[in-house]
Amino acid sequence: MLKEGFWDEMDSWPRARLDRYWTRRIRRVLDVAYNSLPFYQRRFQQVGFSPSQFRSLDDLRRLPVTERGELLNALKQAGRYPIGIERGHEEVVLCVSSGTEGDVIFLSFPRQWADMERQATLRAHWWAGLRPGGPILISAPAWHIYALGQNLLARALPAQAVIVWGTYSPEFASHVLQAIRAFSPQFLGLFLPFVFSLVAEARRRGLGPSQAFQGVKNLMVVGAPITPALRRHLQELTGVERVVEAAGSSEGLLAVECEVGQGLHLVPEKSVVEVLDAATYDPIPAGQQGAVVITNTWPWGPLYIRYATGDLGVMYPGECPCGRPSPRIKVMGRRSHLLRVGQRSFLPYDVQQAMEEAVGLVGATFAVLWEGLAKGCLHLLVQEEGIDARAVRSRLKKALEDYLDVPVKVEWAPSLPMRWKGVPPVIRREEMGGR
Amino acid sequence: MSVDSIPFYRDRMESPSCLPPWGLYDWLEYAQAHQDPFGGRKLPGALPLVVVQLEGPSDPPLYLALGRQELRGWARAVTYLWRLWGVGPGQIIALYDYGSSPMVFLAHRRYTPHLQRGAADALGAKPICNDGLASMAPRMVEIFRYLRPQGLIVRAELVSPLAHACREMGVTPEEFLSFVVLTEAEGVPKAAVPWRVTTLKTWRADAAFFVAGECPLCRLFHVPPLYRLARHEDGTLLVSAPFGEIFPVVGYRLGPAHLEKPGCPRESSAWRLRPC
Numbered sequence: 281m282l283k284e285g286f287w288d289e290m291d292s293w294p295r296a297r298l299d300r301y302w303t304r305r306i307r308r309v310l311d312v313a314y315n316s317l318p319f320y321q322r323r324f325q326q327v328g329f330s331p332s333q334f335r336s337l338d339d340l341r342r343l344p345v346t347e348r349g350e351l352l353n354a355l356k357q358a359g360r361y362p363i364g365i366e367r368g369h370e371e372v373v374l375c376v377s378s379g380t381e382g383d384v385i386f387l388s389f390p391r392q393w394a395d396m397e398r399q400a401t402l403r404a405h406w407w408a409g410l411r412p413g414g415p416i417l418i419s420a421p422a423w424h425i426y427a428l429g430q431n432l433l434a435r436a437l438p439a440q441a442v443i444v445w446g447t448y449s450p451e452f453a454s455h456v457l458q459a460i461r462a463f464s465p466q467f468l469g470l471f472l473p474f475v476f477s478l479v480a481e482a483r484r485r486g487l488g489p490s491q492a493f494q495g496v497k498n499l500m501v502v503g504a505p506i507t508p509a510l511r512r513h514l515q516e517l518t519g520v521e522r523v524v525e526a527a528g529s530s531e532g533l534l535a536v537e538c539e540v541g542q543g544l545h546l547v548p549e550k551s552v553v554e555v556l557d558a559a560t561y562d563p564i565p566a567g568q569q570g571a572v573v574i575t576n577t578w579p580w581g582p583l584y585i586r587y588a589t590g591d592l593g594v595m596y597p598g599e600c601p602c603g604r605p606s607p608r609i610k611v612m613g614r615r616s617h618l619l620r621v622g623q624r625s626f627l628p629y630d631v632q633q634a635m636e637e638a639v640g641l642v643g644a645t646f647a648v649l650w651e652g653l654a655k656g657c658l659h660l661l662v663q664e665e666g667i668d669a670r671a672v673r674s675r676l677k678k679a680l681e682d683y684l685d686v687p688v689k690v691e692w693a694p695s696l697p698m699r700w701k702g703v704p705p706v707i708r709r710e711e712m713g714g715r
Numbered sequence: 716m717s718v719d720s721i722p723f724y725r726d727r728m729e730s731p732s733c734l735p736p737w738g739l740y741d742w743l744e745y746a747q748a749h750q751d752p753f754g755g756r757k758l759p760g761a762l763p764l765v766v767v768q769l770e771g772p773s774d775p776p777l778y779l780a781l782g783r784q785e786l787r788g789w790a791r792a793v794t795y796l797w798r799l800w801g802v803g804p805g806q807i808i809a810l811y812d813y814g815s816s817p818m819v820f821l822a823h824r825r826y827t828p829h830l831q832r833g834a835a836d837a838l839g840a841k842p843i844c845n846d847g848l849a850s851m852a853p854r855m856v857e858i859f860r861y862l863r864p865q866g867l868i869v870r871a872e873l874v875s876p877l878a879h880a881c882r883e884m885g886v887t888p889e890e891f892l893s894f895v896v897l898t899e900a901e902g903v904p905k906a907a908v909p910w911r912v913t914t915l916k917t918w919r920a921d922a923a924f925f926v927a928g929e930c931p932l933c934r935l936f937h938v939p940p941l942y943r944l945a946r947h948e949d950g951t952l953l954v955s956a957p958f959g960e961i962f963p964v965v966g967y968r969l970g971p972a973h974l975e976k977p978g979c980p981r982e983s984s985a986w987r988l989r990p991c
Binding site: 355359360371373383384389415423424428431432438444445446447449454455462463 | 752770775823848
């Protein structure tokens with residue numbers, strides 16, 4: 281008998297069994313890489329590694345960490361994709377990463393990749409509260425790996441799929457909102473900024489935000505970490521019972537919160553994750569923030585072995601009260617979004633948390649002015665729309681300076697420029713247009 | 716299946732044997748009057764596998780209901796066009812349009828739940844899709860640079876930003892593209908491409924699951940043999956899609972067009988359309 285919320289028996293395994301499972305699978309991945317993938321053959325040779333040296337997960341440390349820049353260099357040098365990390369050529373679908381940091385990463389997914397992806401996506405969505413019966417709003421455009429996963433999910437459940445015209449950028453919020461109201465899905469997976477686009481669109485139409493989400497029981501948000509206060513705010517705003525955080529990357533990170541909501545469990549079919557010192561890639565204790573490094577556990581498609589995703593995260597110590605053996609992580613933000621002010625550095629998540637804890641400002645859309653950082657000041661641009669600025673206007677600057685211990689300037693803006701993934705964390709003055 | 720059971724058609728029938736042709740605005744009007752997202756066109760009680768929000772400014776939007784037969788039939792029509800354009804095994808075909816365009820979601824079974832075989836699956840080609848926003852043009856150029864696709868199917872309004880991005884980023888599509896197809900949701904696009912590459916167009920009517928494609932040889936629009944065409948007494952060309960099972964298409968006004976008899980060496984049995 282499975283515990284409520286568990287996907288299968290694997291969710292009840294002891295941790296040692298999960299480690300054995302991962303060890304077996306990674307050994308296979310390393311064998312494939314060693315025997316047939318040129319990029320890794322060179323890399324393994326450089327450090328004198330052979331898969332026979334891999335006996336436990338700790339042996340991953342024998343391998344060097346690969347950074348995104350190294351793969352991009354390999355692509356530039358080759359001048360053509362693929363770059364020698366890909367396995368499988370049957371029924372290939374090619375994808376791109378979102379390219380929010382400028383360069384895109386290509387991925388090729390063969391038929392054999394789909395078996396794993398289906399299982400992983402089912403488990404992740406089950407944890408997040410999706411159950412058979414309702415329609416699934418295909419909430420990612422076809423080019424994105426999440427769309428491929430949702431497709432597998434809808435086939436496997438099976439569920440009706442609703443494809444909304446356009447894409448998940450703010451200008452299409454009206455179309456998505458109307459599809460939600462017409463087909464009443466019980467589960468929604470959305471980029472966090474898009475939730476606010478839907479709320480704004482609902483208000484524009486004279487609807488209460490909770491009317492936009494009527495019937496939705498589980499809302500899975502991805503793309504940015506949420507604070508406990510933001511979770512409560514989202515629940516109150518949308519009227520959705522359960523707001524679940526998930527994190528993922530095209531390269532194979534997938535983690536989802538369980539019912540307990542203390543960290544995101546790794547979905548074991550996809551990757552093993554290490555959180556390492558961001559400068560040296562040495563091991564660090566659980567609970568300490570560091571670089572997120574993944575190793576895929578399925579030997580088909582593009583293989584990422586000890587790959588630094590570019591994220592900063594925290595591994596949770598100990599076992600989760602829910603009983604699932606899979607380790608828990610919280611992805612705090614992109615490394616490239618680290619805001620350096622004098623000797624201190626923050627992620628947008630830290631600023632968000634500071635706003636909440638210092639003055640109770642929850643759910644504010646904000647960005648940091650690049651020119652401010654250049655002068656050693658945390659110059660915040662805070663969007664006025666949707667918040668009661670009067671309540672905090674006079675207190676915010678002082679409270680943040682006390683909380684973060686850096687010079688702060690606060691500027692209120694009627695709106696901030698949106699990108700596909702929401703407002704960028706750092707904006708140059710020229711991007712503000714006419715201000 | 717008789718269309719008597721479909722509210723939209725039943726209510727329009729002037730007599731048991733006379734079903735007037737219809738167009739997008741007739742459907743929209745019916746949908747608004749009846750507050751039905753499917754505008755009365757879905758077989759009552761049928762559960763669609765896939766629901767597609769129709770492109771366009773209608774508020775509330777209209778939806779197409781696709782069962783297994785609609786998915787299969789429409790995808791076979793798209794496959795017919797890819798074959799007409801010369802797509803073969805191993806070729807990389809770049810798609811620059813929203814994932815909600817049938818030119819994208821019918822391209823591969825991995826793009827759409829419950830689709831058994833998309834055009835790329837049928838022909839052994841490899842699709843790569845870029846989102847249909849103009850701001851994504853630089854990413855399309857990166858796709859060009861590193862994948863060198865043989866074909867490009869592009870939303871017509873994106874040609875200009877794409878050409879600009881190619882110039883800015885120093886990529887010359889003529890070096891690898893064999894053909895470019897311009898597409899938009901309704902009718903034949905007017906745009907042109909600034910590259911010396913075979914440029915073709917689609918003739919689409921998404922509301923009727925209809926798609927025809929310009930032939931690189933005769934330059935007329937070949938109609939996949941899945942559709943039935945008829946000439947209405949007012950001269951308009953009407954299309955029906957007999958593959959529709961839960962969302963039938965009967966007598967949709969395609970607009971003014973000349974219908975040319977088969978005879979193109981590229982596909983000798985195809986009826987062809989010439990826009991007026």
